[in-house]
Amino acid sequence: SLKIMKKNSLNFWSSRAKHKVIAGSNDPYLDKCETDKLISFIPKSKKKILDVGCGTGSFLQKLVKKNKLVKCIGIDFSKEMISVANKKNKNNSINYYTLDMRNILELKKKLDFKFDYIITKRSIINILSKNVQLKILDNLGKLLNKNGKILSCECSITDQNNINQHRIKFGLNKISPPWHNLYFSDSVIKRKKFKNIKLIDIHDFTSTFYFVSRVINALINKQNKSKLHYSDKLNLIGWKLDQSLIKGFSQTKIYEFKKK
Numbered sequence: 001s002l003k004i005m006k007k008n009s010l011n012f013w014s015s016r017a018k019h020k021v022i023a024g025s026n027d028p029y030l031d032k033c034e035t036d037k038l039i040s041f042i043p044k045s046k047k048k049i050l051d052v053g054c055g056t057g058s059f060l061q062k063l064v065k066k067n068k069l070v071k072c073i074g075i076d077f078s079k080e081m082i083s084v085a086n087k088k089n090k091n092n093s094i095n096y097y098t099l100d101m102r103n104i105l106e107l108k109k110k111l112d113f114k115f116d117y118i119i120t121k122r123s124i125i126n127i128l129s130k131n132v133q134l135k136i137l138d139n140l141g142k143l144l145n146k147n148g149k150i151l152s153c154e155c156s157i158t159d160q161n162n163i164n165q166h167r168i169k170f171g172l173n174k175i176s177p178p179w180h181n182l183y184f185s186d187s188v189i190k191r192k193k194f195k196n197i198k199l200i201d202i203h204d205f206t207s208t209f210y211f212v213s214r215v216i217n218a219l220i221n222k223q224n225k226s227k228l229h230y231s232d233k234l235n236l237i238g239w240k241l242d243q244s245l246i247k248g249f250s251q252t253k254i255y256e257f258k259k260k
Helices: 004-016 028-041 058-066 079-088 101-110 130-144 157-169 186-191 207-224 234-238
Strands: 047-050 071-076 096-097 114-121 146-157 196-206 252-260
Touching: 028 047, 028 058, 028 114, 028 146, 028 252, 047 058, 047 101, 047 130, 058 071, 058 096, 071 079, 071 101, 079 096, 079 114, 079 196, 114 130, 114 186, 130 146, 130 196, 130 252, 157 186, 186 196, 207 234
Parallel strands: 047 071, 047 114, 071 096, 114 146
Antiparallel strands: 146 252, 196 252
């Protein structure tokens, strides 16, 4: 049941906090790319930011280093994650709270302001119901200022399917989302009539990398009978190429919404 899956998911993330494992992607290069891309959307002016599913707070800490004018709130459903975030926090402009994103509107009771930007980074995919995911996105719109935006950096099943079509052609195994993830369907997001937000764009910013790493490098490693590593030279070359060179394989995307 979803209740059992939620408990298992909470235990999983709490365990990662205890073992000081990075929240989100296990690939440090991909994690940095996602962080840098999200930060590039946020102007260096006085802004209020909410990070939903903030983990140990590393994104907000990096953001504040680059943009000292922001006021940040981070929430996560794992109290262990928030405990680590608070221990690492050396900045007065960041506050962390333990809160399940399904109950995100409870944040209105704690705060007397709304947000200019709401960030999600591989967090909504941990909700294993498509309808609940969509409801959370819509509810986030209620926490936005008039011209506020949601930048949702999440994984796309649409492009993972494209990756798998090519992997199968080369005799490679299909890649599946982890058991605790439900990836976004681009067509579902595009079709959804949200009450509080409107989809502006879906930013494909990792397409070339994913094709190079998940298809070409995987094939070469299979032929050489060698083990895959995130730091394989071909993967690092994939990062340096124009990410729009090969389209349709951006397993990680930024879904950009604005307040209606």
